[in-house]
Amino acid sequence: MEHKTNEDLWEVFSAYLTEKNLRRTQERRVILQEVCAFDGHFSMDMLRLRMNDTRYHVSRATLYNTLEVLIEAKILVKHPPNFNRTVQYELRSRAETHIHLICTRCDAIREVRYSSLLMPNLRSVKSNFAAEYSTIYIYGICGRCRNKEQRIAQKQKK
Amino acid sequence: MEHKTNEDLWEVFSAYLTEKNLRRTQERRVILQEVCAFDGHFSMDMLRLRMNDTRYHVSRATLYNTLEVLIEAKILVKHPPNFNRTVQYELRSRAETHIHLICTRCDAIREVRYSSLLMPNLRSVKSNFAAEYSTIYIYGICGRCRNKEQRIAQKQKK
DNA sequence: ATGTATGCAAACCATTTGCAATGAC
């Protein structure tokens, strides 16, 4: 139950494709494989780079299209764009287990596991909303950027 | 303490501009006024429309520029882009009092006040992060879209 | 007088779209 493997997910995806009368193409196979190789969030650019290392050439349009199908199949999740306007993707099985702390300065994403205390309260917040899928994002300034800014402020005082 | 008025905020903004050796232009005055007239979130497009109703013509570039200055002055807050890639703005004084429930289907934003129970737990989550500013977003599917989808699914079964 | 602000139009760039060619079934 920990982590579904690449092969497990291909089986799930295959079943979905068959059910919907969609085709099991080589491209879809390879894309899922590379998606699974990420440990966490990834952007379209990161995926494109990784695809370049395989012997399969896959066009941009196909990448976008396939990720969309993976989302419909409930295998992937799409995070809202960051301030740089790029969308991040993540395996759904990972996404629901943590809160995202996103730095508005450097776009770094830190993940924090739900605290058991937080959970029940969120459940009440989410009544009549979502249920199918939701994730929590908290935007702010990470420790690193905060320190950097303080150092700069310090210098200016002198 | 409820809601700062337009005039209060112009005073704050003026002080900020003077401190930073920036200019108190007519455009900045009018933009702040129109920004204050929104009740909640607004997008650049909504602001552009509203500006059309005033007798001042203000260019796109100036709107973007001014909103950026208002953010630096800590009067405004910029929400991350939604799935349509448009950024939402909000008066900072409003933003920290609620959680945003954002529908990934229709982009509707529903606001929910922090529950007193949720707050202390969040404080611990946020340690070593932000503090200066943060807001909570929960993405999912709103009741309305959920119902619509269920109705469609129902029809297909028949 | 000085240099910040503005307006315009062009540039950016992640994502989407249209369409002819390909290939899974």
Add this chain to the structure above:
DNA sequence: GTCATTGCAAATGGTTTGCATACAT
């Protein structure tokens, strides 16, 4: 053979940028 899928190149659209002009100080 049929129709979903792919690849390419062009389009989209919110936001940003460069630069000449205007104007607050």
